[in-house]
Amino acid sequence: MSTPVRSKLSSATGAGWGMAAPVIGLLSLFLIFPFILAFALSFTNQRLISPNPTEFIGMRNFEQLLGLNVLIIEPERDGAGELVRNDAGEPAYPRVRTFTRNNPDYPQYQGMREWFAWNFRGDRIVFLASDVIFMRALTNTFLFVAVVAPVQGGLALLLALLINQKLRGINVYRAIYFMPVVVSIVVVSLLWRFIYDGNDGLLNNILSGLTFGAFKPVDWLGEYGTALGAIMGMSIWQAVGFHMVIWLSGLQTIPETLYEAADIEGATATQKFRYVTWPGLRNTAVLVLIVITMQAFALFAQIDVMTRGGPLDSTQTLVFQAVIRGYEKQDISGGSAISVILFLIVLSVSLLQRYLVRTKN
């Protein structure tokens, strides 16, 4: 009976393409093309504006970014074979730069710099990187994701459980918890510079008030050990409401009857969470984790407004470095190479998360 209608619906190739053409055209030019271009450019020496023609340089951008090597330095010995010791009585080692600067015996170390090092059985083991700042950016970004994804996801779930109670006025609280999400991250970052300020910052004042003055003020964004952590804290504060809402919509799909059944069985609150709530949230969990991970890998505005990568590169991130190189230094190919690495990381991590959660089920 529906045959004539169906044929009418299915023979719409002209109209179909016509109506979809604007989105297909725009996405091709402003998403697919730049995306492919990122890969293509990363194998060249393209600059934003350059008098020289673009050349294909193969993997050189990636080698320059990812080049790593290990150098084992033996302690210096004097003529008699005795260890040379410094004033503190520790063995002295030749400087790393004697190996990495124009040393014909070690061409593999040429131009590299010390990333980190430690002593092992009297020798000094030095990890060298061709691009130490990029390595810092890479490890900082991973550290940021590794902390922010679980903490923010977990706190968001706690908030969602808190806000899922049937209480008078609960909507007001929900609206407040969500509020930072609608405020620009740029505005938030500036406000938190006051909170984290080393002299009269709100955080220092609160902590010293709580400890009756025993707490020594910390310059949260200005110290090597605390800057990245401070940015993590603020980022979680800003975005946690977003994921609270996603958890909440997951919670509300769990049928009330399951809880009623659990009540009849005499289940405790913990048991109800373990056996009713959590299994019902599995799909939501995958989504929340993937979305937070993607957002966390894209960390940029906070860095640009709060620290610009410092102090001592402790808050360098991949996107910040991509922008510094691709935009500020107009090195489009170098910036693209970082973008490609970032994309491959995001893709593998999302696939891995999906895979891990699937198999457990």
Added chain:
Amino acid sequence: MAAVKPANRGVNLWLRYTLLTFVALIFIFPIVFMVVSSLKPDQQLLVDTGSLRAFLPVGDISLNNYFEAFERAPVGLFIFNSILITGVTVALSLFVCSFGAFSFAFLKWRGRDVILAIIIATLIVPFETIAIPMLLVVNNLPMVSSSGFKIGWLNSYQVQIVPFIADGLTIFLFVQYFRDLPRELIEAARIDGASWLQIYRRVIVPISGPVFATAAILKFLAMYNQYLWPLMVAQSEQYRPVMVGLQYFFQLNVAWGEVMAYLTVITLPVLVFYLFLQRAFIASIASTGIKG
């Protein structure tokens, strides 16, 4: 939680509200601090951060910072730019994406499923990873301006609008909504001899209010709060939106009262808008969660 004794109920309730309120304070204090500080002279502002006065509009309260902020920077221009860029992008995006989604959801055509799959796959590409090559793309696009034909879109309105009209998430939201609509509506209209354009305009758009609202809110937030892209493409003051205009206040000596006034001016309208429409805002975020 089960079977709480009446005597404990009051205490229990009181504890719950205390916890809820404490958490609320954590989320609200920087925003209160911003608004309150914008009313204070610089010196008092910095002294007050040492006590609870930071959150109270006390002392020498005035709107001076606002007047000074408007004097120091072309704040009106920045706000105009942001409203123009955000407004035009949201309007065009809703139209173009719903139009395309209509085709993906209701029409059958060769290549449709592959293209839709590619569009959904693009959701995993963070904008930040294509921003740098995009800079090269827009720098080589032709444009016609008042001064004639030239190559390169940098420093213009369209460089901040056109690339963001079509986006995977908006298309996806529309497709998902359209697919849940009863197909009989379309079939009936087809039998009546309506064209696809007429069906889109007269049948689908009038019953798709909720998804238009959702898409508009998400797009509005993304566009108004954009930072990385305008930072790169709008170096000239004339085209700067509010978030990049902020740099103005950090040249030479920083007057924190003025910064706070500026932050309040660019944030408060969004917050008020949000508080009025908070159900719709929250529902729109929640609806992005259905895709799992």
